[in-house]
Amino acid sequence: MAFGSFVVMRDLTFDVAQGEILVIxxxxxxxxxxxxxxxxGLLRPSDGTVQLQGNALWELDxxxxxxxxxxxxxxxxxxxxxxxxxxxxxxxxPLREYTDLNDTDxxxxxxxxxxxxxxxxxxxxYPHEISGGMRKRAALARAVALDPDIxxxxxxxxxxDPVSARRLDDxxxxxxxxxxxxxxxxxxxxxxxxxxxxxxxxxxxETKTMTALGPPEELRSNPPxxxxxxxxxxxxxxx
Amino acid sequence: xQVDAHYTDRxxxxxxxxxxxxxxxxxxxxxxxxxxxxxxxxxxxxxxxDDLENWDSSLVxxxxxxxxxxxxxxxxxxxxxLPASLARLVSLSQAVPEQDTxxxxxxxxxxxxxxxxxxxxxxxxxxxxxxxxxxxQSLFGLLTRQVRMRWRTFGxxxxxxxxxxxxxxxVISLLVGLIIAFLGAVVLRRFxxxxxxxxxxxxxxxxxxxxxxxxxIMTGRTGAAFAAEIGSMKIAEEIDALxxxxxxxxxxxxxxxxxxxxxxxPLLTVYAxxxxxxGGLAVATTMLxxxxxxxxxxxxxxxxxxxxxxGIVKSVVYGAxxxxxxxxxxxxxxxxxxxxxxxxxxxxVTGIILIVLANAIIDWAAAVLQV
Numbered sequence: 101m102a103f104g105s106f107v108v109m110r111d112l113t114f115d116v117a118q119g120e121i122l123v124i125x126x127x128x129x130x131x132x133x134x135x136x137x138x139x140x141g142l143l144r145p146s147d148g149t150v151q152l153q154g155n156a157l158w159e160l161d162x163x164x165x166x167x168x169x170x171x172x173x174x175x176x177x178x179x180x181x182x183x184x185x186x187x188x189x190x191x192x193x194p195l196r197e198y199t200d201l202n203d204t205d206x207x208x209x210x211x212x213x214x215x216x217x218x219x220x221x222x223x224x225x226y227p228h229e230i231s232g233g234m235r236k237r238a239a240l241a242r243a244v245a246l247d248p249d250i251x252x253x254x255x256x257x258x259x260x261d262p263v264s265a266r267r268l269d270d271x272x273x274x275x276x277x278x279x280x281x282x283x284x285x286x287x288x289x290x291x292x293x294x295x296x297x298x299x300x301x302x303x304x305x306e307t308k309t310m311t312a313l314g315p316p317e318e319l320r321s322n323p324p325x326x327x328x329x330x331x332x333x334x335x336x337x338x339x
Numbered sequence: 340x341q342v343d344a345h346y347t348d349r350x351x352x353x354x355x356x357x358x359x360x361x362x363x364x365x366x367x368x369x370x371x372x373x374x375x376x377x378x379x380x381x382x383x384x385x386x387x388x389d390d391l392e393n394w395d396s397s398l399v400x401x402x403x404x405x406x407x408x409x410x411x412x413x414x415x416x417x418x419x420x421l422p423a424s425l426a427r428l429v430s431l432s433q434a435v436p437e438q439d440t441x442x443x444x445x446x447x448x449x450x451x452x453x454x455x456x457x458x459x460x461x462x463x464x465x466x467x468x469x470x471x472x473x474x475x476q477s478l479f480g481l482l483t484r485q486v487r488m489r490w491r492t493f494g495x496x497x498x499x500x501x502x503x504x505x506x507x508x509x510v511i512s513l514l515v516g517l518i519i520a521f522l523g524a525v526v527l528r529r530f531x532x533x534x535x536x537x538x539x540x541x542x543x544x545x546x547x548x549x550x551x552x553x554x555x556i557m558t559g560r561t562g563a564a565f566a567a568e569i570g571s572m573k574i575a576e577e578i579d580a581l582x583x584x585x586x587x588x589x590x591x592x593x594x595x596x597x598x599x600x601x602x603x604x605p606l607l608t609v610y611a612x613x614x615x616x617x618g619g620l621a622v623a624t625t626m627l628x629x630x631x632x633x634x635x636x637x638x639x640x641x642x643x644x645x646x647x648x649x650g651i652v653k654s655v656v657y658g659a660x661x662x663x664x665x666x667x668x669x670x671x672x673x674x675x676x677x678x679x680x681x682x683x684x685x686x687x688v689t690g691i692i693l694i695v696l697a698n699a700i701i702d703w704a705a706a707v708l709q710v
Binding site for chain 2: 183184195199200201202205208209211212213215216218219220221222226227228244246247271274277278279280
């Protein structure tokens, strides 16, 4: 991953199994969100390939890539709900664009999606009329509107109070357990990492590559290098 | 995908079958109940899923609505025969009760709406007056050195209001001068008064159109930019950050911009006047066969300094209007991205309306004072 001649990260090789929750972790500025943007097709890797469901993303033509990306859902860091639309319109848009459902059926599905994230009755609200935590949940409802096979989350719990953060973590687990959705989460929230992750991948800002990949408890008890230990134990000094 | 139903012993059994997909229309509970030939009261709704193949949110939506219906009708719903993941999603969708989000209904009817509109206008006027008061206070603070001048903001605003605006002001002013002279050429020629075209152009540009056209251009350009800049800062909580540091947004953001546009507009107006007269000169010398000397003699004889001064006074007032409406709308921006667009539109509309109104008032005052 690079911007011009500036290399953000190199030598990143990993896969995510179906139904797995993989957390991408690392310090601020380590390139977590940049890696996510490469995985969802917003950025093209300077070298190497990104494969989704066995298809190399950048070897497909634009239409095929777009169709492939429709099998994914993304929860952006700040929600990224469209501010001129109500929550129902936000969630209904992908359904209107990519299914043949009539308006009544779309409304029914929108109600379900909002109910799943605990926002029943908020269909007619605009994003600026609800709280930050509610916006995150509404954004999650939009991300799962088309029942994606893979969900990407960018800092889902940032800016949320501990209870809301925990609720969102539970929701992530419920979605995985119920729909067997593959989930990739970018976060540096330790509570979240230990609650939801099957495996965690550590991006090291100093060596500009991944230096750990495995179950977070295992990485904490048996850290492969001092910086991973420092990160997972919130230590000031690397041992 | 479909759902069959049968009714036995006060129980309605629903049988979703086949593959359920969001790509197909959703069956409704009402259709299923109608097909079941329900002959008596229903105490329980149960499910059979032996013939269910694949499913997605479409089936969850159907079950969610069924669960809602059961809750409303006080009917027992038995989900134990559903696949565990499906039952989990249904219970998740039911976990948080529906919020009562109905807003209080406001008064309806024409009279009530007119009353509310009048109250809004009254509040708006109070806001404008309060804002002007704060700006005057800030300017007074500048004079008495209680407020520090933000030279950097002032410089950037002055540059964007002057040199950056020159190309569009050049084009529009030249064309306006051409148009006035062209109209004059057609009309005055019928009376043999071709000579007076230079008077028409110079009088029109100096007293009215030089300042007015420049002000309208600058409202759409700089006034809108002020509103968008300050509105974006409001959304990003930058205004709040200023307030919590004890820095007045009026001193920090509004006053430098206001002074910049108040200084820029008379300068641009003089420039526009000159360009407009040159446009008129082009038409007079090509269409009316007037010489340069005739044109300028016809211009300098009747036009007096007061005509130019009226235009300059107007431009100062217009500059203040553009600065105040742009900055005020920016500070009044709501909390989302669309609010910036609304603030920008509102700044331009308010600015143009007030400019035209001010033009009429100044013309009336000039007539009364015989200037």
